Amino acid sequence: MSTPRHQAVMGLTGRSGSGKTHLMARLLPVLRARGVSVSTIKHTHHHIDIDKPGKDSFIHRQAGASEVMLVTPDRWILQHSQPEPGLPDILRRMARVDLVLIEGFHASVPATIEIYRADIGKEPLFKSPTNRILAVATTTPAAVSASFPTLDLDDTDAIASFILKNASSIQLT
Template identity: 50%
Template sequence: MKVFGITGWSGSGKTTLMKALIPNLTARGLRVSTIKHAHHRFDVDKPGKDSYEHRAAGATEVMIGSANRWALMHELRDDPEPRLDDLIARMTPVDLLLVEGFKTEAHTKLEVYRAAIGKTMLWKDDPRIVAVASDADVPGLALPRLDLSDIPSIGDFIIAQSGLAGAS
């Protein structure tokens, strides 16, 4: 399974890019899954739902299944936050696993950058960033710059970087 990351600061457009990339890549015949880094206090469950009540009662894991999908929730309680490799190991193998966020983890990444958010660029301090997707020119950029609105070209770049050129 090939792993490729989309990284950048909050508000840069990572999720918007992911939402456009997934159908672009799956239309090429690739099986794609994703892992997204979330804020510390996120929850996919709601008080009052049976699954929430099971976790609140102390269950370490709760699995919900239906004819359409299943989901597994695992409570960390006092355990440390899992590393990206630990999460990847739990995934069903696919052609391409897109990772959103996880700035400090060691995987090949594309940085999403918008000058308007006023943050420093990440590529200067992360040799695993291989290109920048931006909505404007980036002075002094020593990596390929991709147009943030050109989803097919970004898809081509990810496929080439991931060694999947013959798979699509």
């Protein structure tokens, strides 16, 4: 009988324009400098197509291929034409690393940090009881409920430490 694998994850969530991607880009070199291998997942609700009409891989997919792998000398991309898989299935397809940072999928990630900027004028997510937010990274801690730990959004080292201490584990069967 095989033993289920687990993968350490931490989500970064927040409203559009809050700085999730910017924080992710700052965290990656800090975590790697600490010897942590990190992969990322970016989830979007938008329908996008990385292929271009007329390209061979696009033609393969349009003709009915369920998967199309595009391979170049320095990277490869595997495209699937099927409904969105769940987070455990996505993680199962990825190479094992110490930590996966996930931007989006906030309802599926067991532990998240909300990036909140009061100045963008959007309601924070931490006010909803359905979120799995452990802390709020912000530039305006006074705007955050006292029931949430706050992290200085400009202190990347402190956020990295919080992530390493609080990353959650998802079971992959």
